[in-house]
Amino acid sequence: MLEADNLECVRGERRLFAGLGFRLAAGELLYLQGRNGSGKTSLLRMLLGLLPPEHGEIRWHGQPIRKLADDYRADLCYLGHLNAIKEELTPLENLLAAARLADEDLSEDDAIDALEQVGLAGREDLACKYLSQGQKRRVALARLVKEKRPLWILDEPFVALDIAAVDWLAGLISGHLQRGGLAVMTTHQPVSIAAGTVRELRLG
Amino acid sequence: MFKIILAVVGRDLKLAMRRQADIVSALFFFIIVVSLFPLGVGPEPDLLRTLAPGVLWVAALLATMLSLPRLFADDYRDGTLEQLALAPHPLGLIVTGKVIAHWLCSGLPLALIAPVLGVQFDLSAEALIVLTGTILLGTPALSGIGAIGAALTLGLRGGGVLLSLLVLPLYIPVLIFGAGAVDATVSGLGGEGHLSLLAALTFASLGFAPWASAAALKIALE
Numbered sequence: 042m043l044e045a046d047n048l049e050c051v052r053g054e055r056r057l058f059a060g061l062g063f064r065l066a067a068g069e070l071l072y073l074q075g076r077n078g079s080g081k082t083s084l085l086r087m088l089l090g091l092l093p094p095e096h097g098e099i100r101w102h103g104q105p106i107r108k109l110a111d112d113y114r115a116d117l118c119y120l121g122h123l124n125a126i127k128e129e130l131t132p133l134e135n136l137l138a139a140a141r142l143a144d145e146d147l148s149e150d151d152a153i154d155a156l157e158q159v160g161l162a163g164r165e166d167l168a169c170k171y172l173s174q175g176q177k178r179r180v181a182l183a184r185l186v187k188e189k190r191p192l193w194i195l196d197e198p199f200v201a202l203d204i205a206a207v208d209w210l211a212g213l214i215s216g217h218l219q220r221g222g223l224a225v226m227t228t229h230q231p232v233s234i235a236a237g238t239v240r241e242l243r244l245g
Numbered sequence: 246m247f248k249i250i251l252a253v254v255g256r257d258l259k260l261a262m263r264r265q266a267d268i269v270s271a272l273f274f275f276i277i278v279v280s281l282f283p284l285g286v287g288p289e290p291d292l293l294r295t296l297a298p299g300v301l302w303v304a305a306l307l308a309t310m311l312s313l314p315r316l317f318a319d320d321y322r323d324g325t326l327e328q329l330a331l332a333p334h335p336l337g338l339i340v341t342g343k344v345i346a347h348w349l350c351s352g353l354p355l356a357l358i359a360p361v362l363g364v365q366f367d368l369s370a371e372a373l374i375v376l377t378g379t380i381l382l383g384t385p386a387l388s389g390i391g392a393i394g395a396a397l398t399l400g401l402r403g404g405g406v407l408l409s410l411l412v413l414p415l416y417i418p419v420l421i422f423g424a425g426a427v428d429a430t431v432s433g434l435g436g437e438g439h440l441s442l443l444a445a446l447t448f449a450s451l452g453f454a455p456w457a458s459a460a461a462l463k464i465a466l467e
Contacts, residue, residue, distance in 0.1 A: 091463075142253070
């Protein structure tokens, strides 16, 4: 269970939000909304533990995330609006390297299977610099296919995807929620997630 | 603990192999700078022997500096650094891996080519061995200290110049003891004292620098 309590965010001179709190249980999705600059990404970075909140506390299973540190990060999977893939490496190498750095066991067959699911079959061994923007995004999304960690934090996951891929990703998130996972997501696109309880939080 | 360091080293080495221009340009910079001195100063063996340790060491410092700005910048730009910071390991260990990979791609090639360049300065076989030894022993400290500077200047405009201003003064002890060891050997005093101090500098900076860099990186990522 992820809880946020009385969070306050100050960027520069501006206070983006204060007194913000929520509680997210297993199988629930938190849908962050708000106009540009309302602090959605700042809130996500707080939930990741990258940005310390001005006030307030974030707890994971009742423990403050600052105290949990590595144990919290081991339960967390983040997809930012940067793809975090290396142009010089192939999609397969990118996926395997990301899994090794996150301490996950991902076999080569699983990685190839994940790339097939995101529609990159046959391009596993092509350096990522030759892929299109949307295809690079798919390489980043392929990380989620075999992802077993319970908390997903997704910043604009639907950007640069075609309609079929949007449906596929919505299905993937539904599956994660059905397995008892949690997800926090920002998006400007209206997307329907079939499974789980969807909570909304509007900033600004 | 070693698994994550190995994973980072492996990834960075693979990236460096795909982008060999970086390694090769630092190496050629070193070769050219060192080779210009005998041409400019003239073929006076005594003078060249006196100059050799300082010239080789200063060139090694500058060649190491060349690749420093990209140590974290590429990872920062494409979002990989965020993922590294979110890995379930202390960031200091991950930076240790990056420093080791940086040394393997910058310091190690310099040390391997140094004895060949030393011949141009009429150094004796013994002095060449000590020279190679000091560069092998001292360059990890350069990578470590450089990582702190690279982390502090991450994401700044004109960070490259600032990086040199920050890091070069901190390189002075390594320069003094590195060049000093070769000098002492050439003059017959024996360089063991210098070498011990150089080793101490390297181990201290490899122990501390990754954690200082990690703290700076966390600020850059906020």
